Amino acid sequence: MDPAALAALQTRFGEQLSTAHAVREAHARDESRMDYHLPDAVLHVQSEQDVVDALRIAGEYLFPIVPFSVGSSLEGQVIPVRGGLTLNLLGMNRVLAIEPGGFQATVQPGVTYPELNRQARRHGLFFPVDPGAEASLGGMASTNASGTGAVKYGTTRDNVLEMRVALPGGRVVRVGSKARKTSAGYDLKNLFIGAEGTLGVITELTVRLWPLPAEVVVLRCNFGTVAEAAACAVTVMGAALQPERLELIDEHEIHAVNVQLERDYPERPTLWIELASPSRAALEESLSVCSDLCRDAGGQDLAVATSAEERAAVWEARHKAYSSMVAMYPGHVNLSTDVCVPLHRLPAVVAATRAKCDERGLNASFVGHVGDGNFHVLFHAAPDDRATWDAIHATYDEMMTLTLAAGGTCSGEHGIGLHKQKYLAQERADTLELMREVKALFDPQGLLNPGKIF
Amino acid sequence: MDPAALAALQTRFGEQLSTAHAVREAHARDESRMDYHLPDAVLHVQSEQDVVDALRIAGEYLFPIVPFSVGSSLEGQVIPVRGGLTLNLLGMNRVLAIEPGGFQATVQPGVTYPELNRQARRHGLFFPVDPGAEASLGGMASTNASGTGAVKYGTTRDNVLEMRVALPGGRVVRVGSKARKTSAGYDLKNLFIGAEGTLGVITELTVRLWPLPAEVVVLRCNFGTVAEAAACAVTVMGAALQPERLELIDEHEIHAVNVQLERDYPERPTLWIELASPSRAALEESLSVCSDLCRDAGGQDLAVATSAEERAAVWEARHKAYSSMVAMYPGHVNLSTDVCVPLHRLPAVVAATRAKCDERGLNASFVGHVGDGNFHVLFHAAPDDRATWDAIHATYDEMMTLTLAAGGTCSGEHGIGLHKQKYLAQERADTLELMREVKALFDPQGLLNPGKIF
Known part of the structure; x- marks a missing residue:
């Protein structure tokens, strides 16, 4: 960053601005841990006016602006790949x-x-x-x-x-x-x-x-394969039960959760289905219908979490599945996919993806918001294990081909950032140029989070 | 339209193109009946390729293109105010x-x-x-x-x-x-x-x-005022009953429905609340909770429509409320408002609007999708009754002031078209220019439905 720009920022923001290496370092990565780039400076904004003034100064001195809060993006979104000023927004927390x-x-x-x-x-x-x-x-x-x-x-x-x-x-x-x-x-x-x-x-x-729903229960059900579990999810969605949550988690992720969180869940492909109703009686009825559907779809070992504590434990496990898997392989780099397909295509896409992983002997785990048709494959390997990374990327490419053929999208919820630009270009070949034109209309100088999406 | 343009269209489309007065006449109005403008020609498109070719020819000869299907817009959206070619899309009905x-x-x-x-x-x-x-x-x-x-x-x-x-x-x-x-x-x-x-x-x-929901029932409940009915709707929404429908209809509209459709509903401000559940028992419970809430909110004469026929009759009445009101005053011109406000502000905005109508002695009727905070006031008067129209527009202006102060919008569902441009400019003072820039980016020659929104 131009010293004059830095001086202008310092004049306006004083101690809210930091160029300390440790502070810049804390804003150089996101949750994906794959990429790294230091911002030139970090501004701890406290108000909308701070943001406005930072944008104004950026417009004068032409440096990039990258918004950052907790840094939990998974595709490198908050990494300031072209340097500039990172706006830390955590002070705007009211x-x-x-x-x-x-x-x-x-x-x-x-x-x-x-x-x-x-x-x-x-x-x-x-x-x-x-x-x-x-x-x-x-x-x-x-x-x-x-x-x-x-x-x-x-x-x-x-x-x-x-x-x-x-x-x-x-x-x-x-x-x-x-x-x-x-x-x-x-x-x-x-x-x-x-x-x-x-x-x-x-x-x-x-x-x-x-x-808040009045009466809530979580049904757990195990399956022989992830594809069977996905097929059951489609059936449950068709029954108008309107589940609060409908999650797939495979045997590898369950194993990681068991190890990292000291749980004892059966290590098999599992659906966790949360149901809610205004009354206990209505809930029991939904649960009964849902249990029957699961058994008919080949589900086994049905278990029910009823108390708030039991249910919280299930969702803690689900939310920590990613970090538990990451913790299983210290030193490895992780890559999470995020495709989403129309629901009726989900079982086939899951099955084919699993087959591709198995063919290549990849240690890949599956979790998914399967009621939406969205699932994540978590790949990992040592950073210098070129052969495995080649196999991972080849599998990812094939998975994208399957996804696009099924009318799906490369991102259900993580976005594009740095890592999915290739797949976005595939998926959006006909509108990518239009998106660029929209970008140029809103940000003609290209100062806002440059290098992302496109 | 330039004769050369018409010739190019005729060459490409033959008998799909019509310049007959009766055909143009049928595409000169919408449901609002307030404005009238003939297109130069009407093209009965049968395929996407027809649309593509019409747009291509429009780009060469620079004439407006206006899409039209059933003509049920309420703000003049389909009226070709600058002439040009109306695309009748009803042939694309598969x-x-x-x-x-x-x-x-x-x-x-x-x-x-x-x-x-x-x-x-x-x-x-x-x-x-x-x-x-x-x-x-x-x-x-x-x-x-x-x-x-x-x-x-x-x-x-x-x-x-x-x-x-x-x-x-x-x-x-x-x-x-x-x-x-x-x-x-x-x-x-x-x-x-x-x-x-x-x-x-x-x-x-x-x-x-x-x-399709399994078990369905419609509860009808009468109130002393529209504001009381709106307040009850807010309470029902807070009870997590997730109604399928939650409609307000006032005494004037009920009267019109009774006359036009030969019904015998009590002519008072009314809520129609549709509830659904996977089972009869669960439905009975929701109905019981909802009925209690309605009675606590001052509701009277609760009645329940259970059979599919009874329920269909209620929703036919609701859907024909507008046309029934219109039919009550032949020769009058109608103006429907469409504001939507945050739910907690709805009772006050409804009450204040009703008071403004009453102050001016306006014969105005109220219906609303009140579970969304959206309600319509239907004004009407003879086209040459200047005094009444002045009162209507003054009331509409005041209603918009109330709506914007409540954080609401000038259109919940009808759009802007020709009639709400003034209110859009009020509501969107800070982004109207940005919207125009988006328009210029997508349609630099200004050929697509010109004169609408802005």
């Missing part, structure tokens, strides 16, 4: 308002979804999008993150009503509406959601909250 | 595929939602967005239409997975994904949804289908 009667909350972008849930709970409400990793709402909107709740409640996109976004040059606009629906003009809100910080910096979000 | 296991259907834009439902029903599925008036899917996507089902299932936006869109010059792009969720690149799909045909012509849609 829940500004909760409107229980309107089922909505207004938050700053650095608020994490667990923190929002802690505050919403006293009103009998919750925010249903749970990507794990204590993600921030601003980051979740930027990648259109989802998680286990999406099968019932939709993704971040579906749960953001309105946002304030700071644009290059420092102008702030309001997009979307606090009303639950709107048909007023072009939908700019959804353009910023999933844009990975390349079109603007989100400075405030109004999100939907939902009533 | 349901191309229904994928029951994927809960999706792919349709041409001229398919109406009742026709899609007729075909989906045999698979135990339905498409939940029901704006009334036998609307087409292409038109519904273009205005982000909704209706009674949105409170549970979302709007057209939420139920369109993927679209093919023909752009100016004739290029066709695929936006969105057949997968249920995607985080792959910028969300161009939602830019075309609600764009009212000003950015591209939708040539194909893949939409979500949902399992």
Whole structure:
């Protein structure tokens, strides 16, 4: 970064600005651990005005701006590959308002979804999008993150009503509406959601909250293969039971969870299905129907988690499956895929992907938000194990071919970042140029999170 | 239109093209009946290729293109105010595929939602967005239409997975994904949804289908005032009963329905609440909770419609409320508002709007998708009754001030078209210019449905 730019930032921001190596180092990676690049400086923003002023100065001195909160992105989104200024948004961590009667909350972008849930709970409400990793709402909107709740409640996109976004040059606009629906003009809100910080910096979000379900139970069911489990998930979705969560986790991930979290789950491909109803009687009925469907689909060892503690333990295991797998192979680099296909194509795509992994002898594990048709294959290998990495990338390529042939997408919830640009170009051959034109319209100088998506 | 342009169209399309006055006349109005303008010619397109070629010829000869299916828009969207070529899409009326296991259907834009439902029903599925008036899917996507089902299932936006869109010059792009969720690149799909045909012509849609609910009942409940009924709706929404539909209809509209459809509903402000459950027992429980909430909120004369016929009769009445009101005042011109506010602000905004109408002695009726915070005031007067129209517009202006102060939007589901441009400019003062820039990017020659939205 130009020394004059740094001086201008220092003049405006004083001690909020840091160029200390340790601070820059803390903003050089994300959860994927594959890439590394230091920002030139880190700004701890405290307010929308800070963001506005940083964008204004960036526009004058032409340096990149990269928004960063908890750094839980999985595709390198927050890594400042072209240097510049990283905006650390964690200081903007206030829940500004909760409107229980309107089922909505207004938050700053650095608020994490667990923190929002802690505050919403006293009103009998919750925010249903749970990507794990204590993600921030601003980051979740930027990648259109989802998680286990999406099968019932939709993704971040579906749960953001309105946002304030700071644009290059420092102008702030309001997009979307606090009303639950709107048909007023072009939908700019959804353009910023999933844009990975390349079109603007989100400075405030109004999100939907939902009533906490009254009666809840989690059914666990084991299967012979991941494809059988996926097929059962499709059947459950067809039964109008509207599960709260419908998760696949394979034997490798269960093993890792057992080891890392000291659990004793049967180490087989498993579905975890959460059901909820307004009353106990209704819940028992749904559970009975769902259990029958699982048994008919070849499910075994059905077990039910009823108490809040038991259920929390299940979802802790699910949310920590990724980190548990990572912990099993210290020193290895991990690569998580994120394809999503139409539900009726899921069992075949899962089966074919598993077969490709087995053919190559890859130690790959599967988890999935299978009620949405979304699953992740976690590959790992030593960084210098070229042969295994070649096999991984060849398998990933084949998996993408299967996915696109099935009408699916290369990313269900993680976004594109640095790692999926090749697959985005495949999937979006006909609109990639249009996306670039939109980028040029919103950010003509290319200052916002450059090098991502495209 | 330039005679050379007409000749080029005639050469390419032969008898699909019509310049007969009666045909042009049939494409000069929409459901709002307020405006009138003849297209220069009407093209009965049969295929995406027809649309592509029409756009190509329009790009050469620079004439406007206006998409039209059933003409049920309420804000003048399909009226060719600058002449040019109207594309009648009703010939593109095929349901191309229904994928029951994927809960999706792919349709041409001229398919109406009742026709899609007729075909989906045999698979135990339905498409939940029901704006009334036998609307087409292409038109519904273009205005982000909704209706009674949105409170549970979302709007057209939420139920369109993927679209093919023909752009100016004739290029066709695929936006969105057949997968249920995607985080792959910028969300161009939602830019075309609600764009009212000003950015591209939708040539194909893949939409979500949902399992038909098993057990269904409609509760009717009367109130002293529309504000009381709206307040009850907010309470019901807070009880996690997830109603299928939650509709307000006032005494004037009930009277019109009684007269026009020969019904005998009590002529008082009424809520119609549809509840569904997987089992009869669960439904009885929800109904009991809901009935108690209604009585606590001052509701009276509770009545329950259980059989499919009884329920269909209720929703026929709701869907024909608008046309019944219109039929009550032959020769009058009608104006329907469409504001949507955060739910907790709804009772106050409804009460204040009613008070403003009463102050001015306006014969205005209220209906609303109140579970979404969306309500319509239907004004009417003789076309030459200047005093009443002045009072109507003054009331509308005040209602918009109330709506914007409550964080609401000028359009919940009808769009902007010709009639709400003033209110869009108020609501979107900070992004209107950005919207214009998006328009210029997608349609630099300004050929697509010119004069709408802006």
